[in-house]
Amino acid sequence: MTYGCAFNLFFKSYAKKTNQEKIEILKQYSTGDVLTLLRNIEESPIEFDREIIQGVYGCLFDKGIMCM
Numbered sequence: 585m586t587y588g589c590a591f592n593l594f595f596k597s598y599a600k601k602t603n604q605e606k607i608e609i610l611k612q613y614s615t616g617d618v619l620t621l622l623r624n625i626e627e628s629p630i631e632f633d634r635e636i637i638q639g640v641y642g643c644l645f646d647k648g649i650m651c652m
Contacts, residue, residue, distance in 0.1 A: 607639035615647050622651070 598606055610618065622640050625632050641651050 603633055603635040603639070606636060607643070610639055610643050611646070613643070615644075615649070618643050618647070619649075 598609065601609075610621070613621070618640060622644065625637055625640060629637065644651055
């Protein structure tokens with residue numbers, strides 16, 4: 585997965601998917617890709633729904649990474 589794929593998941597390629605469907609796809613991402621997505625969220629949080637942001641944190645927690 586690349587930066588573009590993470591970006592597209594939430595903006596272009598899966599625009600018609602629900603947030604819950606996006607979160608289920610997100611669970612298949614590698615840890616590095618989820619961290620890249622988190623960096624994108626931190627750079628522009630207004631571009632992401634709250635539910636998606638919480639899903640990213642939850643996914644990282646499931647992978648053993650705690651975010652503060």
